[in-house]
Amino acid sequence: MDSFPSEFADLLNKRGQRLIADPPRLDVFRTKRATPIVVFDDLIDDRVARRCIELLDRAMYPVIRRMETPIPREWIASMKKNYSDSLRKTVRVKTATLNSRKSQALDAARGIGLAQMMRSESFHEFAEAVVGKPVERGTGGRQVICYEQGDYSGPHNDHHPESPGSRNGFVDLHIMFSNDAVRSQQLVYEERGFLSASHDVNGRSGIAVYRLPFWHYTTPLVGRAGREAEARRWLLLGSFDFDPPPEKPMW
Numbered sequence: 371m372d373s374f375p376s377e378f379a380d381l382l383n384k385r386g387q388r389l390i391a392d393p394p395r396l397d398v399f400r401t402k403r404a405t406p407i408v409v410f411d412d413l414i415d416d417r418v419a420r421r422c423i424e425l426l427d428r429a430m431y432p433v434i435r436r437m438e439t440p441i442p443r444e445w446i447a448s449m450k451k452n453y454s455d456s457l458r459k460t461v462r463v464k465t466a467t468l469n470s471r472k473s474q475a476l477d478a479a480r481g482i483g484l485a486q487m488m489r490s491e492s493f494h495e496f497a498e499a500v501v502g503k504p505v506e507r508g509t510g511g512r513q514v515i516c517y518e519q520g521d522y523s524g525p526h527n528d529h530h531p532e533s534p535g536s537r538n539g540f541v542d543l544h545i546m547f548s549n550d551a552v553r554s555q556q557l558v559y560e561e562r563g564f565l566s567a568s569h570d571v572n573g574r575s576g577i578a579v580y581r582l583p584f585w586h587y588t589t590p591l592v593g594r595a596g597r598e599a600e601a602r603r604w605l606l607l608g609s610f611d612f613d614p615p616p617e618k619p620m621w
């Protein structure tokens with residue numbers, strides 16, 4: 371494999387391909403009581419995932435850029451009342467979006483077939499099979515993110531009230547790969563008003579499908595002792611609006 375397959379389905383093992391052919395009708399996307407997210411740990415074979423990591427290390431690592439929003443000291447210094455603390459989204463990762471036509475990152479992603487795979491019919495079909503509703507073709511956002519030692523995304527909800535296509539709900543599809551030097555990282559998300567649900571995302575590969583918005587964050591990535599500098603978790607992120615967009619909030 372010298373590049374990503376042109377169809378996302380060809381990255382998946384038999385279980386993953388079966389999921390597209392025979393959608394699972396998952397309860398979490400059908401009831402308002404549950405948080406609409408599912409994380410699959412076993413849909414990409416280890417050998418394939420290792421090859422994806424090699425491709426991303428070679429082609430994408432040189433073009434991703436640090437994105438950091440630290441916590442400003444003033445958020446404490448400017449507080450006037452006890453217990454009035456509030457935290458906006460804070461983050462530290464490396465990333466590149468594939469949305470601008472002339473970006474170096476998009477060229478790099480095209481060179482290894484990644485951009486094409488993230489526009490493929492089966493990439494959309496996978497999202498639809500999981501959430502149980504049609505999504506828009508060709509217009510979704512694409513982003514590559516890399517978490518290294520200590521990198522994280524703080525609590526946020528991904529609500530876009532100003533965007534007509536996504537303000538009442540949209541879908542994120544995350545394809546994740548961790549190398550051998552990663553010891554731990556967790557995705558934490560709200561469940562009935564508490565940030566009490568979590569899922570390990572440090573496996574060799576994982577696929578998460580979210581129907582946003584809801585509150586979530588990732589804990590800082592922790593590398594194995596002595597191998598912290600090598601630890602990387604890659605995240606390929608596709609975002610899709612529903613087709614048609616829902617008229618009322620889906621949550």
Ligand SMILES: [Fe+2]
Pocket residue numbers: 526527528586
């Ligand atoms: Fe998010």
